[in-house]
Amino acid sequence: xxxxxxxxxxxxxxxxxxxxxxxxxxxxxxxxxxxxxxxxxxxxxxxxxxxxxxxxxxxxxxxxxxxxxxxxxxxxxxxxxxxxxxxxxxxxxxxxxxxxxxxxxxxxxxxxxxxxxxxxxxxxxxxxxxxxxxxxxxxxxxxxxxxxxxxxxxxxxxxxxxxxxxxxxxxxxxxxxxxxxxxxxxxxxxxxxxxxxxxxxxxxxxxxxxxxxxxxxxxxxxxxxxxxxxxxxxxxxxxxxxxxxxxxxxxxxxxxxxxxxxx
Numbered sequence: 001x002x003x004x005x006x007x008x009x010x011x012x013x014x015x016x017x018x019x020x021x022x023x024x025x026x027x028x029x030x031x032x033x034x035x036x037x038x039x040x041x042x043x044x045x046x047x048x049x050x051x052x053x054x055x056x057x058x059x060x061x062x063x064x065x066x067x068x069x070x071x072x073x074x075x076x077x078x079x080x081x082x083x084x085x086x087x088x089x090x091x092x093x094x095x096x097x098x099x100x101x102x103x104x105x106x107x108x109x110x111x112x113x114x115x116x117x118x119x120x121x122x123x124x125x126x127x128x129x130x131x132x133x134x135x136x137x138x139x140x141x142x143x144x145x146x147x148x149x150x151x152x153x154x155x156x157x158x159x160x161x162x163x164x165x166x167x168x169x170x171x172x173x174x175x176x177x178x179x180x181x182x183x184x185x186x187x188x189x190x191x192x193x194x195x196x197x198x199x200x201x202x203x204x205x206x207x208x209x210x211x212x213x214x215x216x217x218x219x220x221x222x223x224x225x226x227x228x229x230x231x232x233x234x235x236x237x238x239x240x241x242x243x244x245x246x247x248x249x250x251x252x253x254x255x256x257x258x259x260x261x262x263x
Contacts, residue, residue: 007171072156074134074141
C-alpha cells in the first residue's frame, strides 16, 4: 500500500474500506450504511479561499478542532476536508456542516456551497477522492498547504499530477476530530436547535409560585359565599380546603380572640 493511500484510509475511510473497495465501481470508502468519517465543504467561484478560510480558522479557534485539510477540486472550487476519528450518521454530519456554514459563511450565496455528505434527498453522496485527474483538460485535484491555498484561489486545479509523496506528507500533518469533541459539538448544536424551536418560556415553578399564591390568597375568600355574621365567615374560611393554610390559620386565630355571642 502506498503512503498516500495509507493516509487517506487513516483520515477518511470507513472501517473495513480498502483499496479494492475504492476501486469497485459505484462504491465509496467514505460512506457506508448511512455513516461517514469525513465532512467536506466546497466553495465555488471567485475569492473562494478568502471566504472559505473563515471556516478553516473558525473551527480551530472557536471549537478547538484540528486544522482541516485544504484541497482544490480540479474544476471550480476550494475544499475543506474534516476527518472524524469515528463514523457518524450522515444526517448529523450534513446538519453540522450546515450549522458551521451558517456561522462562518452566512454571506455566501447558497448556490456556491456544496456540502458532503449531501442531504438525504441526494443520497448522502460523498465527493470524489483527492487527488485525482479531472477531465476535461487533464488537470488535477490535490491537497494544498495553507500558505499555498491563495495561489489556487481563482484557478483551483493543478496543471500537472501532484507529487504523491508530497500529498501524503500534507495529510500526515492532519489529525481527525476526536469522538469526544464531536459529541460536544453535536450536543451544543442539538441544544441550540431545541432553544430555537421552544415557545416562549413560562415562569419556572419557583418564580411562578409566589404570584400564584398571591392570586389564590386574594381570590379564594371571595369564593366562600356571602356571610353577614363575621364568625360564620371566619369558620367558613377555617374549614375551607380550597383556602391556603396561612389564611385558615389566621381565621382560627381571629376566632380565638373574637368575643362570644350570647344566645
